Amino acid sequence: MTHRTYELDRAHVFHSWSAQASLTPMVIESAEGSHVVDDEGRRYLDFSSQLVYTNIGHQHPRVVKAIQDQAATLCTIAPQHANAARSEAARLVAELAPEGMDHVFFTNGGADAVEHAVRMARLHTGRRKVLSRYRSYHGGTQTAVNLTGDPRRWPNDYGSEGVVHFFGPFLYRSEFHATTEQEECERALEHLERTIVMEGSDTIAAIILETIPGTAGIMPPPPGYLEGVRALCDRYGIVWIADEVMAGFGRTGTWFALDLYDAKPDLITFAKGVTSGYVPLGGVIISEPIYATFADRVYPGGLTYSGHPLACAAAVATIETMKDERIVEAAATLGSDVLGPGLADIAAKHPCVGEVRGVGAFWALDLVADPQTREPLAPYGGSSPAMNEIVGACKKNGLLPFANYHRIHVVPALNIAHDEARQGLEILDEALSLGDAHVAR
CATH class of the missing domain: 3.40.640.10 (Type I PLP-dependent aspartate aminotransferase-like (Major domain))
Structure with missing residues (x-):
């Protein structure tokens, strides 16, 4: 059935913001909380909240x-x-x-x-x-x-x-x-x-x-x-x-x-x-x-x-x-206690991270090819091999990121467990080492 889902998508679905012929969309079969599951049974920690909207996570029973x-x-x-x-x-x-x-x-x-x-x-x-x-x-x-x-x-x-x-x-x-x-x-x-x-x-x-x-x-x-x-x-x-x-x-x-x-x-x-x-x-x-x-x-x-x-x-x-469930308060705590400090630590380790910005469960890493000139790691309006490598490494290790041009946005569910959020930061930390290889020395 999952193979048929993909084939029917490619045969009939017209995707937004995309050149149609080169698409290979991931098939998602299910989701729960802060995870989605693809057609091969692989679980991904959703650090994108899809398009930054699953604020209470996936499939909240209430x-x-x-x-x-x-x-x-x-x-x-x-x-x-x-x-x-x-x-x-x-x-x-x-x-x-x-x-x-x-x-x-x-x-x-x-x-x-x-x-x-x-x-x-x-x-x-x-x-x-x-x-x-x-x-x-x-x-x-x-x-x-x-x-x-x-x-x-x-x-x-x-x-x-x-x-x-x-x-x-x-x-x-x-x-x-x-x-x-x-x-x-x-x-x-x-x-x-x-x-x-x-x-x-x-x-x-x-x-x-x-x-x-x-x-x-x-x-x-x-x-x-x-x-x-x-x-x-x-x-x-x-x-x-x-x-x-x-x-x-x-x-x-x-x-x-x-x-x-x-x-x-x-x-x-x-x-x-x-x-x-x-x-x-x-x-x-x-x-x-x-x-x-x-x-x-x-x-x-x-x-x-x-x-x-x-x-x-x-x-x-x-x-x-x-x-x-005090989910708004949870987002504030997530930002102050987990994402803010964790991303600051990541920025200190990786020369490809030019700046960290954000609040609550709403953060961005501005990635650069040169920390001095702040040249972005991908051109405005485009992507780059470096960005593709970072995103690919995240997915390979079970993290679904939100990437746009030269940035990685960290935008999980507001009520994500702190341990899960730290796990996602660890995966992102490892992936950013690939970006460091593209930074001017």
Whole structure:
């Protein structure tokens, strides 16, 4: 059967972000907790949380049962009707959001959450342009991929979506010749304001930012940056959209990455961890002023499956499980006691590790071919033999990593056992010796 699974995949499945002819996808037969099992019975420790969404691990029995129970009661109903699962999911999400953000619009995932947040901002302001940073990812649909600030945008960008990109703060690869976090913050905010002014502030509907950029490199903003963005948005009448699709629901050791900062956005997009990916669900959390815009004015947008009962039941069970099992607190402890110290030790041993960044269960190793010049171990937008060797060694030794360009991201389940996390770090430690062989001496 497993051979047939592979053959049917190659015969009929069109994969995302891939050249189809050269693919050899791993067949996964089962998963549990922090492990997945392939078609040959090999177990892999999942340090990727798939695409950084299985925040409570695989096959948590409480969430699986909630989905089963919902399926037995009400599999689906059109979104114009209220249903118990959606109502409770909205209450729980709003309860976790900043004060005054009491309404939730549900989508199928993160990309369409971004699409709708941008639509709301444009209609609310009467403006068109949206600013987003380089080194970001916001989704694969048309507006979302144009907002994205990585090379996946390039083949899809015709300059027609009203998007303007700017540089965000990233001290390790600073665009501003900064030498301290404070300099980086101040210069990045100055650059953003100059961009706003030169583009025409009254043409800009929104600024969208991943609170902590995820796929682009897990780069926590310096102290004061998000507060500065909030001030600029207030000054120029711009909506701030916080993209929490990857960083939200416990990934950073707080319910939202925003909880680490003293700044409140106008709209928040979420997905992924809200259901631990068990059933697709995303959404937009809406502030009172934007809600008021559509209180007596029709919002021209919707989805057939907005607030789908199965997805919302999974969200309710996921959030309740995370609360009862203190999984968000577990992520904070995992970061402070295991991943943070362990990755610092690894960085001290390996010249190919240029920088370690992260918080909670959200970490990245920035790998370099030259520690002095910080030349990346693979080109921006590509891979390299060195990176392929590292990833191959991880898989050979039973670790499923998350690799992107010249980085390895360490993003396991938030509730991974500490011993398992240390085991994964040991495998990664050994694999990085292959990267060291490619470092300039």
